[in-house]
Amino acid sequence: MESIARLLQLIPKYSELPEFLRALIPVVVSCVVVFALLALAVLFLVWMERKVSAHIQDRLGPMYVGGWHGWAQTLADALKLLLKEDIVPASVDRTLFKMAPFIVFLGAFAAYVVLPFGATSFVADLNIGILYIVAVGSLSVIGIIMAGWASNNKYSLYGGMRAAAQIISYEIPSAMAIMTVIIPVGSLSMVDIVNAQKGGIQNWFILRNPFTFLGFIVYFIASLAEVNRTPFDIPEAESELVAGYHTEYSGMRFAFFFLAEYANMFLVAGVATTLFLGGWTQVIPGSFIAPQLLPGPIVFFLKALLIIFVQMWLRWSLPRLRVDQLMYLSWKVLLPISFVLVLGVGCLAVYW
Amino acid sequence: MEVDYSGDVMTLNMGPQHPSTHGVLRLELKTDGEIVADAIPHIGYLHRCFEKLAENIDYPGIIPFTDRMDYCAAMNMELGYVLAVEKLMGIQINNRVRCIRIIMAELNRIASHLIAAGTYGNDIGSFTPFLWCFRDRETILDLFEETCGARLLYNYNWIGGLMYDVKPGFEKKVIDFIDYFEPQVGNLNKLLSDNYIFVKRTAAVGILSPEVAINYGVTGPNLRGSGVKFDVRKDEPYLGYEEFDFDVPVGKGDYGPVGSCWDRYIVRIREVKESCKIIRQAVAKLTPGDVHESIPKRVKPPVGEVYMRTEAPRGELGYYIVSEGGVKPHRLKVKSPCFTVMSAFREVSRGSMIADVIAILGSFDIVLGEIDR
Amino acid sequence: MNPQEIAALLTEKFGSQILESKLDAMNPWSAVEPSAILAICQFIHSDERLKMDHLELLGGVDYKDRIEVVYVVYSMKFRHRYTLKCRLTRETPKVQTVESVWAVANWHEREAFDMFGIVFDGHSDLRRILCPDDWEGYPLRKDYKFPKTYRDMPV
Amino acid sequence: MLNYFRDIGLGIVTVLKSMGVAWRHLFTPSVTLQYPTQKWTMPERSRSKLFNKIEDCIGCGQCARVCPTNCITIQTEKRGKEEPEIFASDGTAIKLRTYVYDIDMTLCCYCALCTFGCPTHCLFMTGEYEYAVYDKVCHIYPFATEKQMISKTPKQQPAEKA
Structure with a gap:
């Protein structure tokens, strides 16, 4: 969070914002960053699980979506679930x-x-x-x-x-x-x-x-x-x-x-x-x-x-x-x- | 709706749509927490009136319907039927037909036992052996497809003969497959059969004592798992099985009492090896001949009745045919092995846990198509 | 034991209750008096010479003038087989249950009840097994008419 | 107590063993066939969609009679005397005009019994297996090309079998 706060300092006129906003914004931003990282990690993990299981079972797993070894398969699945x-x-x-x-x-x-x-x-x-x-x-x-x-x-x-x-x-x-x-x-x-x-x-x-x-x-x-x-x-x-x-x-x-x-x-x-x-x-x-x-x-x-x-x-x-x-x-x-x-x-x- | 006020007992309906009832079987479980006080099977969700249908179709037309009873072992289903009709009509078949029928029946037995082992692993929670088994089964289905054109429902055994002769090079492919397959069984054993967790889950669970098994008419691998050495192929040979050298594996209780789920499972695995042995011998005995030689022009058996039983992968399959002299059977009754073993289910599963119910059900290796017919 | 001996043994024991025997058939059989079926089954199950402990098949056959119940029994010990038949009237088919002799008869009898309407006296749980509980008629009888609808659903 | 440690030991051993087997399979070549892009060649005997070469069909109705599920509907009429004689490719004279030859592939049980009864071998099963449609009706395949020439009163259908 400290590093994010330091990065935010670089934004012009950031220090002119009210005190509570200056306390809140880094929290929100770091939450979003963690959440995004987490979502990415999960997408990757699901893909990885499919691949690991497939290869242990002499299969290939998802191969089409996204081109290389179906890397976008979980993305597509996640979108489908959301819709x-x-x-x-x-x-x-x-x-x-x-x-x-x-x-x-x-x-x-x-x-x-x-x-x-x-x-x-x-x-x-x-x-x-x-x-x-x-x-x-x-x-x-x-x-x-x-x-x-x-x-x-x-x-x-x-x-x-x-x-x-x-x-x-x-x-x-x-x-x-x-x-x-x-x-x-x-x-x-x-x-x-x-x-x-x-x-x-x-x-x-x-x-x-x-x-x-x-x-x-x-x-x-x-x-x-x-x-x-x-x-x-x-x-x-x-x-x-x-x-x-x-x-x-x-x-x-x-x-x-x-x-x-x-x-x-x-x-x-x-x-x-x-x-x-x-x-x-x-x-x-x-x-x-x-x-x-x-x-x-x-x-x-x-x-x-x-x-x-x-x-x-x-x-x-x-x-x-x-x-x-x-x-x-x-x-x-x-x-x-x-x-x-x-x-x-x-x-x-x-x-x- | 019936309300049970007798305390902590909860009714849990397992099925008809449930991942591990192997089809559309409904189990009415009376559970007390994780303990199953009573498990009442309800069948009939896949009833397709096979016996009524058979009374309205001529004899050769019934064969495609016999395929659909036990869809995992269709070759064995039709084999039992054609043998019954041949016995009724007094048809003699030549050596080539006999050997090809044996090869096909045993290949299908391997395929069926692979499904049994694979899905059993799946029931216990290990998904990988399931796909390994299906991978090997696929090779068998390829052989079938090449010979008769279908992968699952063959209509290959005809009354008095076979649909097609095997293709040239079939023998070599079969032997190649057996050579490849036999080591794979060891691989499966390493991952599943001798896995300590698997053993803990299945040994000492679902004990079916020999007396109970016989009383409930349990046959096939389930009976042999209880330590009774009885195999129709050995004890009442048909198709000349007496000329073949093979063992009848029985459950020995390696990890607990005899007749447990693990014994029933391992009997199947060992039977696969015996089937490989039989296939090797049958391929060696294959002589040239015409497979259409003794197919009758018109199937019209004399008045009479016949009971013919064969050893299907799931046990003793009996066809009881009453002929009144027409082109259609007067009555066709099927004694299905899964039906009888399912009637013993309540007895075996009483007092076990929910997970054990699944283990017991899986170890019986039922196919609902055959129970409900 | 061969079928002749089994038939002789049965005739000796039950006499007139064995109505007819056909020993040259593919499956040698004896038609027996329906009222004696339980006693006969108990005998063949427990007799030291027969020990028919395995009920292979129990099913009905509709012969248009009568309904038969067929019992194919087998001995795991002596490896011999025999067939018993009970001839019942089509109007009120009724026979004693053999559930107490072979436990497997429970389901087989339910199936026969479901398909032919044969009532098994003393059966512990005589319900339909393959058809739905509220199904009408007995499908495997020869004069069965297929219903057009079931619960307002076209069949 | 001994059993307790034996249990733990066996548990550890079995886990390692299973993992070893799985590890080896991680690097074995897979057997997957990437279906829509790769397809295997169907063997010549493969039984999928039925096809009738109607030019060779003599309208005998063997196929419809032998079919266990009655999926073939065939209606024929006698060809007129004045019409030119036609022959199937194997030389059999075609005496009947087949004006309805419908195969309902939803009913077909793929037993291939019909193809064996066919005297001119005009009915056969092809290896085509991709024929999914959106409507069940589309699975009724009409093969007849000729029109009914002689209008006749429909014969009394025989009473339906019980």
Whole structure:
């Protein structure tokens, strides 16, 4: 946000604007920028998912729209969804039904505020950054339950209930895994966490010690479950619950759920990148071995894309778990492991 | 509308339009949370009056309709029918017809089992094996198309013979396909069959004990999954299957009790390998001959009745034909394997979870066209 | 056991209730008294020499002057098959259910009821199975007239 | 306890194994055919749209009789004595004028039984499979070119079969 404010200073007569406008405009502008980036990222991710799945399945995926490997296919699909009739079934709870997709999306979107894309490219550096992400990120549960309840459809209800149970359960191991990073850094600020990992790949938390490495694995699995990706996609398991909580949605509102899903995917990948893969920092420290070839935000995106690719790769090679197995994994496997990790990291911090 | 006041039980209608009911089947689930207290199947949404239609069409004209019962294994459907009519009329077929019929039936069995395995993976949540299976199935359909011109509904087996002789070079293509295909089964096993998540989802779920299975008239891979070694091809051979050397795989309960969903699934996978074996032998036995040799000019069976059963991919397919001496059958009753296995569904699925209901249904490998006929 | 032995065994056990046997047919069969069908089925299912534990087929046949119910039974243990027939009147076709002997008979009997109107006495759930619940008439009877409409929809 | 760790271990192994298989497939050539631009050649026996070479049709009606779905409508009349004799390409004399020869492709079940009964082999199935239309009526393909010459009172149709 600071950089955007500085850029806005360049506009002639900007400083003559009233005080509240000068406070508001950078906020709005940065929101728009983040939203645009997010939409672009989502479009790209959807395209990427189609391509990854297609090639794993010996197909080609979309090939026509846009020319090169169908790059504009998702754009066309998004436009189609926006142009579609907004169907609200007769017996739904209208207010909740209309609100739910936006709340789900809000949860994903709001968390981007503290995600540091580069050394200076972030909206805000809150001192409780990671806590804020965990808190705001769970907002989407409310939206999902709202969608499930308001749809007045039994499949949606099942989807909503499953999602609630699942996301809330997996919040705990994921928060524990985040703690394995917070303890050595000693700060909740995302920027501080990245700065603690400066100086090349050996300083990243994923390679710092076995506890943080396992922490990364636990966080990765838990985050998969939090964003409802296979093998943990039981809330929208299409072979059981048709489409789960968004069964009754169509057109624009469905697009928002879709957007939120991929935005969430990018969010957890971004958080994992920030916490464990050194955020925007280079793989090899530039100053003395190699020049800084790529700007920070691009490095960040590449790292996040790598994680997202693994997510997709997993999705297209594994079957889905059952509800009880999912809960078993969360409460009996991930939770004890994450406790041990926190303990271990704590010991390291105290006695090393 | 009936209202159930008995506490927390909710009625969940799964189907007729549901992604994993494999067609238009409706399951009335009485659910208590995720637990299914009772699952009542309702069938008949795809009823096309096959048996009534058959009474109004002459014998050769029925063959295209038999194709449409089990559209995944049309060759086997028509094979059962033509064998029944041939038995009724006392027609002898020559060796070439016999071998080509066996090759076609076994190829179609592979194709059908590939669909079964693929869609089962899809039911469990793994989408990739589905497309891999369809990729291989496509090659089989290409072979069929080249031979008889159709990819799905063949009308290839005729009473007393075949529609066309196979094209020159067919044998080589079949062998090439088998050579290519056999390693692919291992690939599928790696991704799906031995996947621990898949095993956890399917083993110890939907146990069908041998006694219950026999009592419910379950046949085919579903019965063999329960550990009963019974295969019409072995135990009541038709078409000279007794000359072929193949095994009858049964469920052994590798990952849990015998008769689980996983056993039923793996029996199909193993059967595919046996089919490959049979095809190799049948191709070796293929002798020159005329496939139209014993096609009767006019199909008019004598008065009588016949019950002929064959081993279709989904189990024992029986045709019961009553002839009153006309050009049309007086009565044609089909004993469809999926119909009987579906009647056992309620028994098996009681007390499982919603996800398990899907797993059980998928492991039965039903085709609604055959249930409703 | 071959069909002759099975027929002999049945005649010995049930005597006059076996109305007619045709053993040179492609599927050797015996026509039995409808009132005795349950007892006969229980016998062939549980008898140590027969053990006919697999009901392959249960279906009706309309012969214009009578309706027959055909039972094709098979033994998984001894691998032998036999066919039983029940001859019923067309006006009030009624026979005892064999659901208690083979569970699979439940659906087969429902189908026979749906298609021929054969009433199975003591059946636990005798509803239509393939046709809609409010369908009129029994489609596989020979004198069945196809309706022009169903619920005001043209058929 | 042992089972617990065994479960976890097997889970990890299976995930890695599945991912390995999937990874290999990421680089295998795909089998997709880009349909509207690429098409495969239909085999010569392929059964799609029916076609009747009406010049060779002798109007015998074998096809209509054998069709299980009654999708072929054929009406003929005797050719007049004074009309010149015409022959099908295989030399069969055409004694009937076929003035209606309609094939309803919506009813056709593509069994090809009609083509085998045809004595002059004028009716055959082509490999053409792209004939989607907007109206069902457009799927009734009339092949007859001649007009009815002798007006006759329509014969009493035989009572419809039950």
